[in-house]
Amino acid sequence: GAVVSQHPSWVICKSGTSVKIECRSLDFQATTMFWYRQFPKQSLMLMATSNEGSKATYEQGVEKDKFLINHASLTLSTLTVTSAHPEDSSFYICSAGDRVDDEQYFGPGTRLTVT
């Protein structure tokens, strides 16, 4: 099956700094990728939809200036958490839509801890 990777798998940063998370589709092209956030013992909440070559679409309540999304190629989308604060500590998961079999595949997630 199709594989989606995320890097890093976990990161610790200081409050006020920025962190970039990468999401890659390894063996397929994805015109659309999605970013989710998951707090402990809660389900995945969609943050934004990332479209290759265009601006991301953010869900209601998600600050687009804080969570910068760039989908520069058909295999890579990045999420940058700017001026991170402890409340941004969460598990961030991406998914990518495979144009060939028209299914979505999820990455393994990135654990962000802001101290």
Added chain:
Amino acid sequence: EDQVTQSPEALRLQEGESSSLNCSYTVSGLRGLFWYRQDPGKGPEFLFTLYSAGEEKEKERLKATLTKKESFLHITAPKPEDSATYLCAVQAGYSSASKIIFGSGTRLSIRP
């Protein structure tokens, strides 16, 4: 508004004790209903996709069914390794570019 509700929130079973997890949904134009398994600290692992009412799919001890309003994940004679959070999600629209909405999940615990 598209919505997914899962019940129960948590379920503890004895090894070998069969049961079912429920997923109720409201969506305009269902493209697919998905079941995922998630282990702590990991991303969701795909289990099943159901596309239309009446459809059933099986994998080992798991069987997923779909009606127009809900889906069930039946677990037959579960083992401790089946312990995980099971997530139900729906996708509206016509392609993989449509967003997926998740339910809150059912935390399943199987005692040896």
